[in-house]
Amino acid sequence: MSFERMWRDLTPVGRDQHSGGYFRQPWTSAETELRVWFAEEASARGLDLETDGIGNLVAWWDPAGSGRRSGLLTGSHLDSVLDGGAYDGPLGVVSAFAALDLMRSRGDAVSTPIGIGVFVEEEGSRFGIACLGSRLATGTMTWSSAQELRDRDGVWLPDALADAGLDPSRGFVDLSGVTAFVELHVEQGRDLVDRGAAVGVASEIWPHGRYRFDFHGEANHAGTTRMEDRRDPMLTYAMTALAANKQARVAGQRATFGRVEVTPNGTNAVPSHLVAWLDARGDSEASLAALVGEIERQGVDRAGRDGTHLTVTPESVSGAVHFDSDLAARIAADHEGGAWPVIPTQAGHDAGVLSAVGVPTAMLFVRNPTGVSHSPDESADTADCLAGVDALADTLARLAR
Missing domain, CATH: 3.40.630.10 (Zn peptidases)
Structure with a gap:
């Protein structure tokens, strides 16, 4: 045995x-x-x-x-x-x-x-x-x-x-x-x-948690839609992921976007919707809340400039x-x-x-x-x-x- x-x-x-x-x-x-x-x-x-x-x-x-x-x-x-x-x-x-x-x-x-x-x-x-x-x-x-x-x-x-x-x-x-x-x-x-x-x-x-980030935009043609006319949630997500990385590094905490789902997920289409899950961890509950709050704030701010919309939902949070x-x-x-x-x-x-x-x-x-x-x-x-x-x-x- x-x-x-x-x-x-x-x-x-x-x-x-x-x-x-x-x-x-x-x-x-x-x-x-x-x-x-x-x-x-x-x-x-x-x-x-x-x-x-x-x-x-x-x-x-x-x-x-x-x-x-x-x-x-x-x-x-x-x-x-x-x-x-x-x-x-x-x-x-x-x-x-x-x-x-x-x-x-x-x-x-x-x-x-x-x-x-x-x-x-x-x-x-x-x-x-x-x-x-x-x-x-x-x-x-x-x-x-x-x-x-x-x-x-x-x-x-x-x-x-x-x-x-x-x-x-x-x-x-x-x-x-x-x-x-x-x-x-x-x-x-x-x-x-x-x-x-x-x-x-x-x-x-x-303490750690999983948070669902829903980025809403507008589906459109990848070729015929001018860049300035797009409401592309992929851009909002990309900036939010970079912000998460920077904020976690600066604060000495952890932030990871490890799962993404895109709709309609076509090569020649501007997405209408993107869902990304954030795994965040901090050395204290206050640090975790501050980290996620700052990532959400920067994501919402970017969404306002991109013509998109972001909602954040905590799915599983452990103290x-x-x-x-x-x-x-x-x-x-x-x-x-x-x-x-x-x-x-x-x-x-x-x-x-x-x-x-x-x-x-x-x-x-x-x-x-x-x-x-x-x-x-x-x-x-x-x-x-x-x-x-x-x-x-x-x-x-x-x-x-």
């Missing part, structure tokens, strides 16, 4: 032969195959598997045989961004199984159940809401709101669930008995590389998450070779959702030699992954005692 064997099993699932990236969107064949893999790994270890109405999974190890489905929780997610990397999410799930194997082989004294969890649609790559599975499980998003979501192909969320054989009327996993949550994740940056450390502990998650500093320090301290570094992250995670509802939460990071993430080039050395398994096992053993 080694880490390496499990990683080999997962490597081909959802991988594109041309780019080498992964397409593991929720409630698709690749993600379904991964959930079957998870169930098989849980069964091989004699774990009690819990599945809810949207595909969230928890496999419980109850060493005392109490029958409880409550206690420590670890795990991550199995879905990916479009053309994503192998490690973002699955590393935490594979490491959780490997850490459990290690704890058992060492004979660690564990008196509380430990669950290995998988939350669906963490990336928000299909229905646009990051951490959708954990939001529904914690009650921070209601099903009445979620059922109105559609993917970019127009498929409603309830229909996608039905096609996957799931029924949300069964409800969601019960997290009320979770005493602590520990998520292991590949680092999405180079902090650990710069520090020369294989493993780190999270101190906080920056700052400050992980329990005492818990982070306790986890990081007193290891062979010294304490693990405690570092911030700019990426969102299910751990942030659980932390926001009061669950004591911690994150472990495994060094990423390139710092590249959400890309086929995302990577981690096997030796560092195994160090992460040891770190997760030690952390769970500490908390279980």
